[in-house]
Amino acid sequence: MEINRKYNIEGGNFADAGYASSDIRKVIKQLGLSPAIIKKIAIAVYEAEINVVAHAYRGVMSVTIDRDKCQVIVDDEGPGIPDIDEAMKEGFSTASEKVREMGFGAGMGLPNIRQNADDLEIDSKVDEGTRLKITIFFNQTRAV
Amino acid sequence: MANNRYFHSVRLKEDQCKGCTHCIRTCPTEAIRVHDGKAIISEERCIDCGECIRTCPHNAKYVYTDPVDMIKDYRYRVALPAPSFMAQFDQEKIGIDKVYNALNLIGFQYIYEVASAAAIVNVVTEKYLETSKKPLISSACPAVVRLILTKFPEYLEYVAMIEPPMDVAAKISKDIISKKLGIPSGEIGAFFITPCPAKVTAVKQPEAKDSSLVDGVLSMKEIYDLVMQKTKEIKEVKHYKHADRAGIIWGVHEGEIEALETQRKVAISGIHNVISFLENIDQKEFKRYDFIEAQACIPGCVGGVLAPTDKFAAKIRLKQLSDYIEKEDINPDKIIEEYGMKFFLVEKQLMPRNIDKLDLDIERAMEKAEQIEALAEEFPGIDCGACGCPTCRALAEDIVQNKATKYDCIFILREKFKEMNKEFDLLNKNRNIK
Numbered sequence: 001m002e003i004n005r006k007y008n009i010e011g012g013n014f015a016d017a018g019y020a021s022s023d024i025r026k027v028i029k030q031l032g033l034s035p036a037i038i039k040k041i042a043i044a045v046y047e048a049e050i051n052v053v054a055h056a057y058r059g060v061m062s063v064t065i066d067r068d069k070c071q072v073i074v075d076d077e078g079p080g081i082p083d084i085d086e087a088m089k090e091g092f093s094t095a096s097e098k099v100r101e102m103g104f105g106a107g108m109g110l111p112n113i114r115q116n117a118d119d120l121e122i123d124s125k126v127d128e129g130t131r132l133k134i135t136i137f138f139n140q141t142r143a144v
Numbered sequence: 145m146a147n148n149r150y151f152h153s154v155r156l157k158e159d160q161c162k163g164c165t166h167c168i169r170t171c172p173t174e175a176i177r178v179h180d181g182k183a184i185i186s187e188e189r190c191i192d193c194g195e196c197i198r199t200c201p202h203n204a205k206y207v208y209t210d211p212v213d214m215i216k217d218y219r220y221r222v223a224l225p226a227p228s229f230m231a232q233f234d235q236e237k238i239g240i241d242k243v244y245n246a247l248n249l250i251g252f253q254y255i256y257e258v259a260s261a262a263a264i265v266n267v268v269t270e271k272y273l274e275t276s277k278k279p280l281i282s283s284a285c286p287a288v289v290r291l292i293l294t295k296f297p298e299y300l301e302y303v304a305m306i307e308p309p310m311d312v313a314a315k316i317s318k319d320i321i322s323k324k325l326g327i328p329s330g331e332i333g334a335f336f337i338t339p340c341p342a343k344v345t346a347v348k349q350p351e352a353k354d355s356s357l358v359d360g361v362l363s364m365k366e367i368y369d370l371v372m373q374k375t376k377e378i379k380e381v382k383h384y385k386h387a388d389r390a391g392i393i394w395g396v397h398e399g400e401i402e403a404l405e406t407q408r409k410v411a412i413s414g415i416h417n418v419i420s421f422l423e424n425i426d427q428k429e430f431k432r433y434d435f436i437e438a439q440a441c442i443p444g445c446v447g448g449v450l451a452p453t454d455k456f457a458a459k460i461r462l463k464q465l466s467d468y469i470e471k472e473d474i475n476p477d478k479i480i481e482e483y484g485m486k487f488f489l490v491e492k493q494l495m496p497r498n499i500d501k502l503d504l505d506i507e508r509a510m511e512k513a514e515q516i517e518a519l520a521e522e523f524p525g526i527d528c529g530a531c532g533c534p535t536c537r538a539l540a541e542d543i544v545q546n547k548a549t550k551y552d553c554i555f556i557l558r559e560k561f562k563e564m565n566k567e568f569d570l571l572n573k574n575r576n577i578k
Contacts, residue, residue, distance in 0.1 A: 001510045022423055030511045030516075032501035035297040042298065043427050052425070067506050113429070139505075 003027065003065040009052040011078065015052040020061050021046035028070065041070050041115040044134050047112045048055055052076045054095055054109075056129065061069075069118075072134040080126040088114060147381055150187045152196060153208045153344035158205035161391055165529035166195035167205065172415045173294055173499065177542070178532035186336070189499045191290035192345040192525045193415045194449040195482045207341040209363035212370065215251050218333025218359065220321060221568070223252035224313045227259040227387075228339040228445040231462035232453050240469060242381050246374035250367070255384065256317035258336070260472065262309035263315075263391030266403045267476035268488040272306055273406070279433035282400055284308045285348035288418055289441035289494070293351065296422050297496035302436075305352060305490050309394065310336050310343060312488060314357040314490055337367050339448030342440060352490040365530075367449040369429045385472035391452045397443035406437055411437040413444055418542045425555055502544070517577030523553055 005027065007020035026072045033041075045063070052059035056078025064071045079085045090111045114120050119135035163181035168174075175189035176196060179254035183204070185196075197205040215221045225247070235242050244255050250534070265284075271278060275501040283289050283304045292299050307315070314334040315350045320328045336358050338344060344361045393399035410433050412421050418438045446458035480488065502516075503509040516537070523536035530553040533539040542548035 001507050001512075003510050017565045018424060018426065026500070027513060029498065029500040030502045031296075031506050032498060032504065033506075035300055035496060039298040046426055065510065067510070075266055 001066065003063075004074075007049075007061045008063055009049055009056075009059040009074075009076075009130075011053060011055070011057040011059070011076075014053055017050055020049045020063075021106065024063055027046040027065070027126060031065070033138055037136065041136050044113045045072055047132060048074045048132055048134060049107045051109045051113075051132075052078075058086075059129075062134075066131065068139065069135055069137045072132070075129065076131075077129045079095075080128055080130055081122070081124040082126050083085040084122050085125060105123045148187065151345055151349035152185070152187060152190050153341035153348070154185065154190060154192045154197065155206055155208055156183055156185060157206060160202050162202050162204070163532075164201065166201060166533070168534040169527070170195045170199045170530055171534065172419055174534045174538050176534070179267055179527075188247050188426045189294060191287050191294060192341045193287035193291070193379065194341045195415060197341070197438075197449045200393065200563075202401050202480070206528045207344065207363065209338065209344055209366070209450070210335075210360040211529075212250070212362055212366060214360050215333055219331040220254070220325070220327050220333070221252045222254045222256055222259050222317045222332060222334045223247045224315075224317065224323065224334055224336045224358065226257055226310070226337055226339055226343075226397070226445060227257075227262060227462065228384075228448060228451055228458065229337045230257070230259065230392060230465055231395055231446050231458040232364070232368055232451065233417055234461065235465065235468045238375055238382070240386065240465065241383050242375055242378055243371055244384050245378050245382055246371040247367075249374045249377060249384075252335070254317065254321060256313050256320075256334075257387045257390035258309045258313045258395060259387035260474065261313035261316060261391070262394040262400075263387055263403075263507065264476040264479055264562055265309050265312055265488065266390055266400075267480060268485070269304065270405060271363070271432060271485060272304065272489075273351055277302060279408075279430065280304045280434045282438060284394070284400060285342065285439045285445075286351075287340070287342035288416060288438045289351055290342070290345075291415065291418060291440070292422075293494060294497045294499045295419070297498050299422060299495055300494050303494060305494075307488050307490055308346070309391075309424070309435065310346070310358060311350075311356055311431065313386075314359075315487065316483075317485075319355060326352050334358045335362050337362050339363050339364050339445050339451040341449065342443065350493050352492045354492075363451045364448070364450045369558060377501075383470065386469040387406050387473045389466040392462060393555075395445045395462050397439065398437065399444060399462075400439075401435060402453040408432060409433040409437070410440075413447070414442040415440040417442075423569070424561070429554070430568040434575070512544045515544045519550075520552070526553050528554075 016104045025047050028038055028041055056076035059076030088110050109127045118137045121133040122132040161182050163178045165178050168176045173189045176185045177184050281302045318329050318332050321332050338361050345357045347358045347361050351358045390403040393402050398411040401409040401411050412418050444461050447455040502512040519540035520537050525536050527535040532538050
């Protein structure tokens with residue numbers, strides 16, 4: 001058994017940002033997962049969604065849930081990440097002044113995702129886009 | 145339903161219920177369904193906030209409170225008026241001292257203001273914040289605590305494990321009296337005068353502890369009426385000392401956070417506003433706060449369904465009350481030192497109820513989630529309520545949980561009738577050919 005959900009995310013649309021993560025949160029609550037797992041997924045998915053809104057032109061978030069894990073793949077069309085190691089550092093951000101003024105782009109997005117994900121893969125091509133693959137296991141003993 | 149796992153103060157007068165579906169839509173936890181023309185409240189989902197009482201046009205919902213007569217069961221009787229009670233009286237006409245004299249006449253030998261305990265809880269909170277996880281979500285409103293237990297278990301770890309002022313008031317007042325008068329604590333009855341149903345539930349079935357020291361919860365409306373009758377008998381007013389503003393102000397929105405030193409604080413009132421806050425707040429914004437006041441009623445406890453006078457007028461009266469009264473001289477720091485911090489904290493964990501869980505088995509829950517998704521597509525999505533469910537989605541959930549059928553939807557039913565009609569026509573045509 002698998003649950004699949006797909007969300008389109010529009011770059012720059014901060015007003016509607018958070019829809020995908022709030023919908024996912026509703027889905028996982030129906031599965032009776034522990035509050036700790038709900039929180040991990042909610043944060044990781046929210047940050048991934050905001051990343052697209054803040055940095056990319058558009059993106060698609062595909063969420064797959066099975067009995068063991070939640071896997072989130074975010075594909076965006078955008079500027080890409082030139083230096084992934086740099087982007088993983090807390091506080092590093094390439095967000096524009098406009099984005100920062102709105103309270104986003106504090107450079108915590110990727111570090112926050114890494115902190116809450118059990119597995120994180122990032123693939124990025126400059127001027128093309130970024131693919132994030134986030135995995136969160138439900139069995140907490142498997143978490144790092 | 146039958147085993148009554150949960151106590152509920154919000155109840156239905158079945159003969160007054162017309163099955164109108166007003167309540168099902170305002171219920172914040174989607175706890176009500178209308179079935180066979182009558183409302184049914186789910187005991188797992190209801191958080192006793194009282195929204196349905198506010199909405200019901202036929203007064204078919206009511207609050208169970210203890211009968212005032214029960215105070216006679218105790219040798220010594222303490223009234224614990226909520227701060228919101230103090231806001232019900234126009235100080236120009238009936239001063240709060242006269243109100244308390246009336247409480248004496250009703251049978252209470254001692255009055256301990258919950259506002260006084262609230263002022264202490266303010267200082268307890270300051271101390272608690274020094275080491276606690278932040279932001280701290282206030283545990284003073286029992287409806288909000290139960291909202292988090294049922295719908296937002298992921299926020300449970302932030303809820304303050306601090307005794308609410310009502311319980312602190314019962315504990316301290318019983319201690320004072322048994323020490324002063326040598327009366328055993330078991331013979332002292334402490335009675336909270338409540339503005340809301342949630343506090344009744346908090347006493348009858350407390351969370352994070354086995355029992356409450358509050359012995360009875362009395363309706364503010366009932367006590368208000370009794371006070372109004374008794375004030376006529378009062379010739380000479382005996383004067384009392386009262387809690388100061390920091391405690392009194394707890395009865396209104398933003399009152400709880402007013403005296404807190406931190407500026408990283410926010411207050412939310414209205415159960416639907418609390419839901420939208422918890423649903424929409426992002427982690428960064430959330431982490432920006434040290435303390436979150438969250439109350440089910442607008443504008444705070446004065447808006448409770450058992451508060452007899454207009455809530456906004458009451459709010460203003462409460463804000464101005466401290467200008468009229470003589471303040472007691474208490475030192476919260478000293479009181480906390482005397483009793484120790486543990487006295488002010490609840491001892492047990494909060495246990496999540498997670499009402500959204502579809503099945504104990506995750507595989508089954510996933511199947512059901514997908515079925516709901518597919519079913520919801522079939523319904524018109526206008527949330528008309530004619531099926532007795534608050535939304536089309538809720539109907540889909542009920543169907544998957546075997547609590548309803550597709551044909552409870554009048555639109556689906558109409559389509560079915562059309563189909564059946566066609567079949568009948570065909571049958572008739574066949575006969576004509578013959």
